[in-house]
């Protein structure tokens with residue numbers, strides 16, 4: 001099949017929520033490419049707009065750790081996006097085939113993914129869907145971030161949520177602030193990357209649940225079990241830093257730039273960094289990032305309110321790496337039990353505000369409430 005008189009489709013590489021990705025040959029330039037075709041069954045006006053936005057967003061990024069965008073157009077009524085072909089596997093595949101990654105490889109993945117995110121963030125772009133399947137690894141093991149399908153510009157008003165807005169992204173990697181309805185920020189991508197690294201180290205993501213609502217509450221409220229307690233052999237500094245990326249408060253996480261530099265420095269091989277001197281009022285460490293105190297050397301238990309806490313290290317995942325949408329309703333503070341519970345347990349200032357965001361999840365199109 002020849003798309004737009006130029007791209008000869010060869011074999012299907014994979015299929016996502018919006019499109020199918022083909023290995024293809026650019027007959028004009030004589031090189032292999034990847035062509036993503038918008039699926040017919042999702043091809044409404046909004047899907048086309050999102051697809052076009054993906055092309056425009058990723059086309060702004062020209063970086064060794066971001067999948068390059070080469071072309072975009074419409075062919076026989078279907079939108080297509082042409083990308084660099086990454087011949088290799090995603091990190092999801094690498095984990096499935098080889099099991100948890102060794103610290104050296106994990107640090108390489110962390111640095112390169114953080115470099116790619118730093119480039120996006122420097123352009124004002126938040127990825128919003130960092131997950132193992134969107135980190136592609138070429139045949140040399142170099143990591144490239146792909147799938148900017150739901151990325152948004154930081155100052156894009158549509159990136160925020162209305163009272164009936166939807167959170168898009170994959171629940172397993174969703175930052176706490178997004179779980180309670182605040183818009184994604186660069187720090188949200190760092191949280192998602194932290195979840196991905198945790199999964200690559202342990203074999204399982206930090207939080208899992210058969211119930212979408214419980215999963216959201218865990219992101220908001222439950223401390224992650226330290227990787228070493230789930231069998232991962234990470235150097236202490238690496239583990240502390242990783243837990244810092246999973247800080248509940250966005251401002252306590254490192255930036256993508258800091259994370260890339262830190263993993264690139266080799267500091268992950270060492271002992272955890274000492275406590276920084278007090279920085280009154282800022283909440284930030286003075287130089288670079290240091291894992292927040294509540295992540296240093298503490299034994300993290302699973303709180304009793306996390307109805308079904310983190311899953312054990314073995315056994316089938318109860319929530320798979322599939323995206324689901326979450327609808328957020330703003331409700332009055334008439335639910336004293338929920339409000340008190342959120343106040344008591346949540347570290348989010350937003351939750352403790354005047355109105356409580358009551359998060360109801362719609363899993364597989366079915367409300368869980």
Ligand SMILES: Nc1ncnc2c1ncn2[C@@H]1O[C@H](COP(=O)(O)OP(=O)(O)OP(=O)(O)O)[C@@H](O)[C@H]1O
Pocket residue numbers: 013014015016017018019020021034036067083084085086087089090129133134136146147149323
């Ligand atoms: N440029 C590329 N080169 C090689 N493989 C790719 C490329 N882009 C995507 N893929 C592969 O194609 C498959 C489908 O990717 P796609 O981005 O459409 O979906 P997804 O990320 O799996 O799901 P969703 O878009 O719903 O989040 C994935 O397995 C991915 O690894």
